Amino acid sequence: MARFYELDIQPGLFGDVAVTRHWGRIGANGQSKQHWFAEDTGAAELAGKLLSQKLRRGYTSLVPSPI
Template sequence: MMPVYLTHVDTGRNMARFYTMRVQPTLFGECAVVREWGRIGKGGQVRETQHTTPQEAQAFAAQILRQKVRKGYKIM
């Protein structure tokens, strides 16, 4: 999976959020899904989840992507 950059902007609610996600290998032969989110133009929070196989990491990332798109995020 290529790195994904999502945004959700709603000027009426003063909302300008971003969400990034990427799958990358770890030093121990596993895969990690690294996610970062926050307000556009500001530093965000980062969370990394470990997965034993690349397929498991891809499935997890795809699930998160579907959830974000359902909530109104747009893929940039």
């Protein structure tokens, strides 16, 4: 089954940080979930954990090249 998984770390308006996950089947809208943290370290730890988990399950890492 063709699936996608997106992981993003975004700053909030009040100094907090959000880890945003977006997943689903390719061609569909999918689902999203946000995890909010007061500091960057918690967000980076969660993002690293989720990334390693998805890579173990067979997802590939596609990073867009800079223009």
